[in-house]
Amino acid sequence: MNKILGLHHITAIAGDAQRNYDFYTKTLGFRLVKKTVNFDDPQTYHFYFGDEVGTPGTILTFFPWANVRQGKNGAGMVTEIGYSVPKGSLDFWKSRFEKLNIRHDILSERFGEKYLSFQDSDGLWLNLIEAKHKDERKGRKTDEIKADVAIKGFHTVTLTLNNIKATAAILTEVFGYKQVEQDDNLYRYETDAVENAAIVDLLEMPEAQGGINAAGTNHHIAFRVKDEEDLMAIREKIVTRGLHITEKINRDYFYSLYFREPGGVLFEIATDNPGFATDETVENLGSSLQLPDQYKAMRDEIEKGLPELQM
Ligand code: ZN
16 A cells, blocks of 8 residues: 655755745745744744645745855755646746746656746746646635646656666655656656655766755655654655664654655655644634744744744
């Protein structure tokens, strides 16, 4: 039985907090579903951007560090994030990026799917993809982004690796993915456990150098499980393979495990429970700063240290 339910969230690094907030909420139309701090560094925000209710498989999170240096993609990293968009919407997005001066490529096609690559305000590479399969998720609409063009959630992530073999073995032997397509040095893996956010692409580049994990690059990807029981079952399988994996960590909105897969990418496994509507209602998601128990007594000091955010 497959216990991994596709992607849960992806976490990347940004520079200026306001610029990051504006790009994901205004330019792309996501909702800030949680505004909290980095649990390991409470002087830094942790933003979660997703659909209206923060559904797993739609969540991109950021640690915005004001003075972080510019990062660079390389081997052993997640190098592209692919979002699913409605069929026929790419022309809208292309004109929007032109109008707003957002760096983007020409429309391309990969595995029979049209896509548009672009960079966020820190240089992070993202793709908007018209998925082949039926994606019935409803994207979040805004005044400028109507329902027929709204971004639905994750489609795929791409990992760049010197050699895909050991990473592919984790995907297929532990996570229940299957290789479904190949185009030259790009290998597509997919799970049938979920309809969406179900694809991982592995790009094999034997000569690629390591990158710099700083602004505009990804920090880790989290795969999704139903609950803590499934989480611990995956932990057991990873331990059996002789890989180092953390103990279960309470992230307030999910429970997590982390391990570095053999190709160098930091993988997290995260549960659906308890979800984002635990410390605020669905209606109020993201509207005020939420702190985990260990920092609640320090709220004044933490708020003073964080950059101001115009929402
Ligand atoms: Zn994470």
